[in-house]
Amino acid sequence: MEAASIELDELNLTDPAFFARADPDDILRRLRRDDPVHWTASKLGRPYWSVTKYEHVKHVYANDYTQFSSQRWGPALPVGMDWANPVPGDMMSLFQAGAQLAAMDNEPHANLRRALSRRFLRPSLLALEETIRRLAQEIVNDVLPRGxxxxxQDIAGxxxxxxxxxxxxxxxxDWDRLARYAYMNAAPADPEFRDGTVEETAFKGVFGLTEYCTKLALERRKNPGDDLLSDLGAAKLDGEYLSDLLLGFNGLAFFSAGHETTRNALCGGVAQLIGQDKDEWQRLIEKRNDTAVMHAAADECVRWSxxxxxxxxxxxxxxxxGGKQIREGDWVVTWNCSANRDEDVFEAPYTFDAGRANxxxxxxxxxPHTCLxxxxxxxxxxxxxxVLLESVPDLELDGEPEIAASLIFRGIKRMKVRFEPRAPVLQ
Ligand code: HEM
Incomplete structure (x- = not known):
């Protein structure tokens, strides 16, 4: 796709293939410059506001509850084409019923978030550090002899x-089966995960995961353990246990939220480091045991991807x-991928700077909905x-990474890499 030939009004940011085949940076840069709150006349019928500048995107998030809702029409553009004539379908009714943390407003959202936060706070995370290191080394060890x-798929996912x-x-x-459901939900237009139409694929993924999580959370309500599904089983809203629906959809949310996103952030960052910015990779090899530097590098992977x-x-x-009059009921789409390249906020936004200070x-x-x-x-x-910098400092790309066709998750589906084969690292 020739970006320069696209007129802003013809732009179809809602086409999943757009993110798979084209580099959206050029069009998003033009939107930030020429029309940062852009009434996007989607070919699918329902227009929406495309918000592309950092300050406006942040304003929208900061005014959740008071000016904006995640619950009315969900927290992301709906998957599939039927939203041209937006009659609430099954998925939409679930959002509107507040079935998932990310799609709830006001007090119920704040209360449920509080009930489920414990495992994401500092003391729980510190206790996980060694487990994460062991799992990461095991995963890398599995591929080391292959070269x-x-x-x-083999590492970041x-x-x-x-x-x-x-x-x-x-x-x-059960991990592999659940991972497949998560892919079907996240990238239903991708031929590799297709099972029926786009909508059918997404629904099969959604219901496979929700059914599984509901069953397990109900069992744990009776026999609690020390885990997040037990927390879900025990959580109460207004003094009542969560319904089966809320158990299933929040279980799905946690399983999927942590999967595609982290995988894509890691892939995007590492692809850049071993593809374009090899000096940065070399610099990081020296600093691999410096927690502050590696923390900054992780954040840059998220900004970048x-x-x-x-x-x-x-x-x-x-x-x-941004000088535009938004009406009650309008859809407002906050393009994180554009805000994170805003020239007014980030120095050299198109440069991957692993040590980016600010x-x-x-x-x-x-x-209120900041990632839990x-x-x-x-x-x-x-x-x-x-672990990668230590175990495979000679990591290099073997061909171009393959981008997944998803409107929601901008990600890499396949990324062949090679390195000198070696024995697994003893733990
Ligand atoms: C690099 C990895 C990740 C990225 C880029 C990311 C991104 C996001 C974003 C942008 C939101 C806000 C959605 C909205 O405002 O509508 C969000 C919400 C959320 N994320 Fe993450 N996420 C990541 C990893 C994780 C992980 C590992 C978990 C947990 C296992 C997680 C759990 C959640 C939850 C539960 C919410 C909903 C919070 C709420 O609505 O109060 N995320 N995430």
Whole structure:
């Protein structure tokens, strides 16, 4: 696709293939410069506001509850084409019923978030550090003798699944099946995960995961353990246990939220480091045991990759944003991938700077819905990066990474890498 030939009004940011085949940076740069709050006349019928500048995106997140809702139409553009005529479908009704933390507003959101936060706070995370390091080394050890692997599937995708499964205490034999459901939900347009139409694929993924999580959370309500599904089983809203629906959809949210996003952030960052910015990779090899440097590198992976391309809100009142009059009920799409390249906020935004000192990126959003797993994700990435730098300093790309066709998760599906084969590292 020739970016220069695209007129802003013809732009179809809602086409998943757009992110797979084209580099959206040019068009997003033009939007930031020429029309940062852009009434996007989607070919699918329902227009929405595309918000592309950092200050406006942050304003929207900061005013969740008061001016914007995640619940009315969900926290992201709906998957599939039927939203041209947006009659609430099954998925939409679930969002509107507040079935998931990310799609709830006001007090119920704040209360449920509080009930489920414990495992993402500092003391729990510190206790996880050694487990993460062991899992990361095991994953890398598995590929070391081969001298090549698919970094996306064999490394970056395995750590988040292993870790969230550990936190939820999901039996090992179920991980692969659940991971497939998560892919079907995240990238239903991708031919590799297709099972029926785009909508059918997404629904099969969603219901496979929700059914599984509901069953396990109900069992743990009776026989609690020390895990996130037991926390879900025990959580109460207004003095009542969560319904089966809320158990299932929040279980799905935790399983998926930690998977695609962390995988994509790691892939995006490492692809850049071993593809374009090899000097940065060399510099990091020296600093691999410096926690502060590796922490900064993990954050830069998130800014750089912006794994959630966008989020969405519905205006709950008339509000002015960037000189545009937004009406109550309008959809407002916050393009994280654009805010994180804003020239007015980030020095050299198109440069991957692993040691970036001032990095207030919005890759984890901001405000009441700020990513609950942000510190866990940072820790996972920091540790995996240092294990890689230690164990495979000669990591290099073997061909171009393959981008997944998803509108929500900007990510790499396959990324062949090679290195000198060697024996696993003793733990
Ligand atoms: C690099 C990795 C990650 C990225 C880029 C990321 C990004 C985000 C973003 C942008 C949001 C805000 C959505 C919105 O405002 O509508 C969010 C919310 C959330 N994330 Fe993450 N996430 C990551 C990893 C994780 C992990 C590891 C977990 C947990 C296992 C997690 C759990 C959540 C949850 C539960 C929410 C909903 C919070 C709420 O609505 O109060 N995320 N994430």
């Amino acid at each position: 090549e692997c698919d970094f996306a 395995r750590l988040p699944i292993a870790l969230i499964s550990h936190i939820m205490d999901i039996p090992r034999q 912006s794994p959630l391309t966008h989020n969405m809100r519905t205006a709950t009142c008339d509000v002015e944003l 990095n207030p990126h919005l890759g984890f959003a901001y405000g 797993g942000a510190n866990l994700a940072r820790m996972e990435m920091r540790i995996m990066l240092s």
